[in-house]
Amino acid sequence: MIKRTLLGVAIAALALGTFGATSQDAKASDDNTLIIGTMWESQPLAMKPRRSRFFNESEILDTLVKLDYDLKPIPGLATSWERVSPTVWRFNLRENVVFHDGTKLDAEAVKFSLERVVALLPYAADLLNIKSMTAVSPLVLEIENTEPYAALPNQLTDAITVVYAKSSFDEAGEFVKPVGTGPWKFEEYRKQDRTIVTRFDGYWGEKPALEKIVYRYIPDHNSRTLALEAGEIDFVTNMLPSDVKRLSKDADFKVYEQPTSGLYYGAFNAGDKSPLSDVRIRRAVNALVDRNLIVEGALDGIGEPAWEFFAPEFDWAPQADSKYSLNPERAASLLTDAGYEKTDGKWTKDGEQLTLRILSYTSRTEMPMITEAMAALLNQQGIATDVQMYTWGGMLDLVKRGEYDISVVFWTPEMTGHPDLHLKSQFHSKAGLNYQFWENTEFDAAVDTGRTLDAGTEKDATYKKAMNILHDDAPIIPLVHKVFVVAATKDVKGYRIHPSGFFFDFKNVSK
């Protein structure tokens, strides 16, 4: 009985994993409906930082400021903005905008929404840096910051700053469901299955061609693409590199491929529990891993080798003065300095080989491949590894406790078109998301100042300094710059990849 049960479960898991997607409602979509297969569940009923990105990505809700295809701020719900004093920004709101529930958008509504966001999402307070908000007139909102804050318009493009209608919250102020001003309104959510949005005819911008979009949650990376090939979905995200190759050759499908913001990197544990608390070893690891081989070997060439923090395509962020490079000789001298000795091709100290515990998670398509490739490259150079794959949450538990040496993660540094977001939220010693036990007071000072400065030489110099510290003190090993890939059936027209990687922009899509 036990044997059968176990076998049954294993087989069922295999079968579900591989073929599960093909069993239901084939060809459910008509010309006015777009069905998308996603890697992560599009949860419309939770308002957590990671999840509420979906509200912006799917355009159920709008932000005050949006980013164009060059990642430059453009009008969203605000048509223009200006600084009326060093610490005060004035936003002029768009006229005749209505929420999905029929209420009108005005300065009071925006104020209410931003206050709720700051109250409910821990990292919003630091992101927005708001001292007070005043609705000067129905369409003018003034935001006063605690310090001169040049970064505010860019920060207001972040997905978590979307503007919610009052009816998104219950009496106690807790989030209930997304009611926004976007071209799509939230219709239905089926747990672990799909989220449906429909066209909002009262939308302030140009009316979308499609009537309905279905976000189907297909976590298995194989089945997601299979579902596209079986005609069950029209559009698929986060494909396996091997599938990208195959579909590119297939005339029935179109593969969209473009560099977007996003960096796969190994975050080093710089705390006492790890050998990586020694900066020399952090630098040595950076000089030992050939990123070209990771892109070629683990990702079938889909990605760009990352020898620096920000991808070179994005010119609004200053780069550090030098890049990392593959340099085993330099690594060898660093490791020797740190007291290690190479015997039998292994780096050892006091008879023990340098061993790194590497953690990552499996839910994101490329993670296991990148992690394993990095570990293999370190092994070849004489550093032992202990690789363990978890769920995102499982990994984070260990990371928060400092029980790791490297955690391989993905983050989108360029999401707001301003260097502040990623640098401050991940690497500032006071940042809630800094689990690396890395602390550098000069870096802290630079990113604290950078966000207050207007575009110009001083801002560039400040961020250059921060980037140089990040490079020299090496709290991470950048691995791969993301190349965003989606595929759709050939009937899908008008889609364009947004370089933030967090914005579908289905308004112009038809099929």
Added chain:
Amino acid sequence: MQKMSFTRGKLLGTSHHWRGYATFMIAVILAVLILPFFAPHDPHTVQFLYRLKPPSFDYPLGTDAMGRCVLSRLLYGARLTTASAMAVVVCASLIGSLIGAIAGMVGGVLDRAMMRFCEGMSVFPALAICMIIAGTLGLGLKAVIIALMCVHWTDYARVVRNAVIVERSKPYVMAAVALGARRHRIAVRHILPNIIGPLLTLSAYSMSWAILAFAGLSFLGLGVEPGTPEWGLMIAESRNYLRDYPRLVLAPGLTIAAFVVAVNLLGDMLGDRFRVRQINYLH
């Protein structure tokens, strides 16, 4: 007198089969231990410039997505899988038999309590228990072996307990009791040799169970560390290439299937030899 001699005859027969079985198992273990020496390459060597190559003279089964030799990984995997499955079977059978024998010999409240506990254990899906145990102990080979053992010993406890109760009422045991033998001596010297047949048969079946369970847990990512040459893990790692390079999944998949069939055939053979008909097989 007549009955005593019948018992002796059966005992001799049993020990004969026991020898055959032992020889066979030693041969298998040796073969599995030696297999890795025939591996053409180091199973861990990653060659990114030589990935996903088709079978060739140098790489009889080709290379995987990381450029590692598939055949070498299969051969090394044989050792790891067999050794782990053996560890599970040996530990589970020792613990389970001991507990089953105590329950069967002592009887009464102790017996009832133990058996209800075993039944309770078998109500839970084994995979779920394994996942909980492996999750609590942390990932790794040791955790999986302990988890499978924890799930599996109850089968042995129940089989041994039932066999002991059947045997206990037989005349040869009564004779031993009449001669004043102590309970543990009766269990070890008289009853155990008579139930060794069913036990060995069960162990063959549980070996194939352990191999499958082990591969299943590795496939789910609960077993060995990524990169280890283990059959279940090899399937999991090649899953992403299923469409374009089915051989990467087929090689470990067919190996597992063949291995399990072979072990099951051995179990059937043993079952026939020992005329095991009435064993209360629980799985």
